[in-house]
Amino acid sequence: MKRKACLIEAFETDKAVFEKEVLRKYKENNIMYKNTIWYKLLTSAEKTCLKEDKIRKIHYKFEDDKEMVEEYNVDTQVLLRRAWKAKGKLGSEGKWDVEIGDPIPDEVQNIEAVEIMESKDQPIVTRRNTRVNLEWRIRNLPYPIETYCIKANNEEKCVIISTTNKKYYKKLPIPELTRLGLNIEQANIQSSHKYNTLIVMYKKPQQLLDMEKEWYEELNKVKPVKDVPNDCKAQ
Structure with a gap:
């Protein structure tokens, strides 16, 4: 006993x-x-919130005059879009550079020009964000899934895509990991292919998940400038 x-x-x-x-x-x-510098930049930035239906938009203004806009789904708390803008040459108005979400068409282009550009056969990369994965969707890639070689490269801080037929090569940076000083793990990479689109998924590490959860709670403290009525929504 x-x-x-x-x-x-x-x-x-x-x-x-x-x-x-x-x-x-x-x-x-x-x-x-x-x-991390990234977290400190977010906390020190001047933030403005605008809520429109199920979308929560946060505008950041940093000390170096750079701007960032994030859009969140209120129900899922998932980041839908992140875009950056820096001042142009001689202080002129810069253009928005999309990090996550669909590209923003150039304002000087008409709709027909945009449609023509998107109809080209050149591969087009767009970023997506889900609860658990970082995603890239590369359209206009007709080759079967076994053609692609997708490797983590920590020296260049990116995921490198190449093909056995040597017809496509692309480096995909992962700024979310770079900002937190995290390595890219090969085991976290998955891929699929359908409808001429290669989908590359990277499983979010726990530290990134923790930060995203906490940061969304911090953003809830930023009161919306106003709630946009349904009849006043942008068309």
């Missing part, structure tokens, strides 16, 4: 040590992203 009691006591001690270690590592991960 005494031996059994000792074994139980040892088990409980090991369990407590294990739980303490798990909690310590979790807190370390939490602290790590808060110490």
Whole structure:
């Protein structure tokens, strides 16, 4: 009986040590992203919120005059779009550069010109964001899935796509990982191919998931400028 009691006591001690270690590592991960330049930039930026139906839009203005806009789905809390704008030459108005979401057509182009551009056979890359994955969709790639070689490259901080027929080569940066100082893990990469579109998925690491969750809660503290009525929505 005494031996059994000792074994139980040892088990409980090991369990407590294990739980303490798990909690310590979790807190370390939490602290790590808060110490990044990226997190500090977000917290120090001037932020404005606009809520339109199920979309929450956040406009950031940074100290270097760069601007960023994020759009979130209110129901899923998923980031739908992130775009950047920097001042042009001689202080002129810059153009928006989309990091996540569909590209923004050039304002000087008419609709017909945009349709002509999109109808070309050149591969077109768009970024998507889901709860658990970072995604890239590359249209106009007709080759079967076994043609593609998709590799993590931490030296260049990107995922590299190449084909066995040497007809396509592309580097896909992952700024979300670079900003947090995280390596790209080959095991987190998955892909599929259908309708002439190659879909590359990268499973989000826990640290990124934790930061996204906490940052959305922080953004909830930014009060909307106004709620846009349904009859006033942009067409």
